[in-house]
Amino acid sequence: MQKNHTVTVNWTKNNKPLTGAYIINHAQTKDGDTATYTSELHLTKVTDKDDGYYQCVASNQFTPVQSKMAQITVLVFPKLTETPSNVSVEAGKTFELHCQAEGHPEPILSWQKDGGTSFPAANDRRMDFLPASKVYVIRDAQSVDTGKYTCSATNDAGSVNATAFVTVLEPPKFARLMRSEVVVSIGDSVVLQCLSTGAPRPSITWFKDSDIVVKSSHVVFAESGQFLVIAEAEFQDSGSYACEATNSQGTVRQRTELSVDIDKCTDVFPAKKENKSKYVKYDKKTFLGIIVVVVVSCIVVTSMVWLFIQYNTLSCGKNASPKRRPKHASPYEAECDESNAKAFETRGH
Numbered sequence: 001m002q003k004n005h006t007v008t009v010n011w012t013k014n015n016k017p018l019t020g021a022y023i024i025n026h027a028q029t030k031d032g033d034t035a036t037y038t039s040e041l042h043l044t045k046v047t048d049k050d051d052g053y054y055q056c057v058a059s060n061q062f063t064p065v066q067s068k069m070a071q072i073t074v075l076v077f078p079k080l081t082e083t084p085s086n087v088s089v090e091a092g093k094t095f096e097l098h099c100q101a102e103g104h105p106e107p108i109l110s111w112q113k114d115g116g117t118s119f120p121a122a123n124d125r126r127m128d129f130l131p132a133s134k135v136y137v138i139r140d141a142q143s144v145d146t147g148k149y150t151c152s153a154t155n156d157a158g159s160v161n162a163t164a165f166v167t168v169l170e171p172p173k174f175a176r177l178m179r180s181e182v183v184v185s186i187g188d189s190v191v192l193q194c195l196s197t198g199a200p201r202p203s204i205t206w207f208k209d210s211d212i213v214v215k216s217s218h219v220v221f222a223e224s225g226q227f228l229v230i231a232e233a234e235f236q237d238s239g240s241y242a243c244e245a246t247n248s249q250g251t252v253r254q255r256t257e258l259s260v261d262i263d264k265c266t267d268v269f270p271a272k273k274e275n276k277s278k279y280v281k282y283d284k285k286t287f288l289g290i291i292v293v294v295v296v297s298c299i300v301v302t303s304m305v306w307l308f309i310q311y312n313t314l315s316c317g318k319n320a321s322p323k324r325r326p327k328h329a330s331p332y333e334a335e336c337d338e339s340n341a342k343a344f345e346t347r348g349h
Helices: 284-318 338-348
Strands: 008-013 022-029 035-042 052-059 070-072 076-082 087-090 095-098 100-104 108-113 127-130 135-138 147-155 158-174 181-185 190-193 196-199 203-208 219-222 227-230 239-247 250-261 266-270 279-282
Touching: 008 022, 008 035, 035 052, 076 147, 076 158, 087 095, 095 158, 100 147, 158 239, 158 250, 181 190, 190 250, 196 239
Parallel strands: 087 158, 181 250
Antiparallel strands: 008 052, 022 035, 052 070, 076 100, 095 135, 108 147, 127 135, 147 158, 158 196, 190 227, 203 239, 219 227, 239 250, 266 279
16 A cells, blocks of 8 residues: 555454454555555453454545454353252152253253163153253153253363252162061071162161060171171070161061071080080081081991902902912901802802
């Protein structure tokens, strides 16, 4: 542009004059008559309001000229303005899942259940979406709806998420029924099971003849009370045992009869101690072990006797003549007579 012509450089944003901006203009003369103008637009502390299309406009006494438009996109990290809340709902009722977010570009909301994208309520067509409020409504709540629900907001700047837990309340029920009667021997260990389900998780209480069972030296509880273990049962442990499962939705109870049979003890050997019972008592495993040892011992002794008899019989067969007795014969060996030798030869044939 000729030097004697005044040039003004301005900027527009979205085709509107830009005011309050920090602009630096440069003019450079090449041949002393023509000047080159350069304009710089500086944006500081950028926010999402600075997002738009920018254009440089140079004008003098002639027609103004415009540069190409430059787009500035300001990315704003998503922020959840409403997070999902934990929900406890009775079976058959309706509940909602809320989640709202802001950011630039506008975040996309997505949901997961227990880390996956499968929703039993959606599969059963019990789930509705309200676009205006971005709320999911789940009708006829069922136990399969219980779980962890995660809302994620995502745009080009990043992603943010929040999690809520949904619990569909259910009264307790027993996963397995107890046996009506349990019979054990004195000294045996007893395990009574009370397996229950429900939401929230039922608490387990044990009763014996209407009295609460408490932990003792030989009575312990396992798995939050679902197992009652009696070590080395005694006769006084016999009785009616009841298991009670309770949560906010109700209570269920089942019972069994425990009989510790004193007649099932095995009396084997007299005891040496005078202050004890007349007999030493063994449990089933020990008693069976003793029987096995005795039977094996009898078999071994019988086998040795049979081998000894066979050895003597073979010796008689080899020495048919009673007059020739081997030098190595045992002084305890009976001499074979001629009839015995002939009998052996006959059996041999």
